[in-house]
Every structure is written in C-alpha cells, then in structure tokens.
Amino acid sequence: AQKITQTQPGMFVQEKEAVTLDCTYDTSDQSYGLFWYKQPSSGEMIFLIYQGSYDEQNATEGRYSLNFQKARKSANLVISASQLGDSAMYFCAMREAGRGNTPLVFGKGTRLSVIA
C-alpha cells in the first residue's frame, strides 16, 4: 500500500530564504507520480509541482523545485526566496500508475510560516 510521510508538522523560514519541506514515500510500484499541493488559510488546494518516477531530472516550477531521490524514496519540496504569501500548509501526495486515474494518497502536511 502507498504511504506518504511528512515528518515536519511545522516549519519557520525567514523571508527571502530557501526552505526544504521533507517527504518520504513508500510504494511497491515502479511507476508512480509524486505531487505537492499548497493549502493557504482560505482552504483551497493549489497544485504546485509533480515528479514522475521515471523522470531523470528534478522537476522545477518557478521558485519551487522537487528534490527527488528515488533510492531513498524521498521527494522534498524546495522553495527558494520565500515570500510572506508562502505561509500555508503543504501536502505531499502520490498516485500509482498501474490502475489508471488512481486517487491521491496524502501526507499529513507541513505548516510553513514565513517570517518578515
């Protein structure tokens, strides 16, 4: 069964600094996708970035990058040049490929607070 572990319930970062949010996963499938979502205090879930298990390069989307270490089964999110608007809950999620459009399995999230 799939499992996502986010070990940091809360993180603080100074504005303009970089921060890494940890995510480890467990799956027996060889083909899977890893995702990060942001949930601000307003409640909506905002898709940030994804990484496919066969992608050789780490995914990047603007200030977001995903540090994918397949052998260690980790998919850490790196946010560069933090902004006050980055304060939110961040969820790591995965889905397996074998059975088509499968549901996402989420971690418990990390609350990031950006300090001015």
Add this chain to the structure above:
Amino acid sequence: DSGVTQTPKHLITATGQRVTLRCSPRSGDLSVYWYQQSLDQGLQFLIQYYNGEERAKGNILERFSAQQFPDLHSELNLSSLELGDSALYFCASSPTPRSAYNEQFFGPGTRLTVL
C-alpha cells in the same frame, strides 16, 4: 481558479440530517474524486467516479454515497450526520488519458459543520 466548482461553500446542519454536496469537474475531465479533510484524519480519499461509473472506493462510510451524472457533475450524499462528519469536503477532477502523472485539480471545497 482550478475550473472545478463546488456548492455550497459552507453548510451548517444538525446531527441526524442529510445533505448533498455538488461538484462540477473541469471541462472535459471524466474522473471525479471526493476527499474529506478533517483535523484528526487529515486528507482522505472517499470515492472516485470515471465517466459515470464508480472506479475506486476509499474510507467512505456506509452513510455516505455518491454518483456521477451523464453531464459528469457529481454529488456526494451524507446521511445520518454525526458531529465527527464536520470537515472540509473536496472534489477534484483529473484529465485523461489515464496516467499517474496527471495532476488532480481541486475545487474550493465545502465546509460542513454538524451541530
């Protein structure tokens, strides 16, 4: 704006009642997923529909049911409500073709409060 719409945004009701949450997926998306987010359980998958048919079931209680209509909108029915059903309910849709690499787009959620 993800393109996924959910109504209502907020719902307050009493224990024992029944409510219906509605979701319209993004144009062209055939897959609809329902998730429940509560403080103690986190984000949990409830049920998935694909082009009108139930595709997968997660931690969905027997008191809950869902369906997807021919126009692809979906409804989640919650009955005999209990205090513990208070949560944020998300609908998400996913583009085709089938792939692990298709992200799911989430609606704004319906916040259900059971008093």
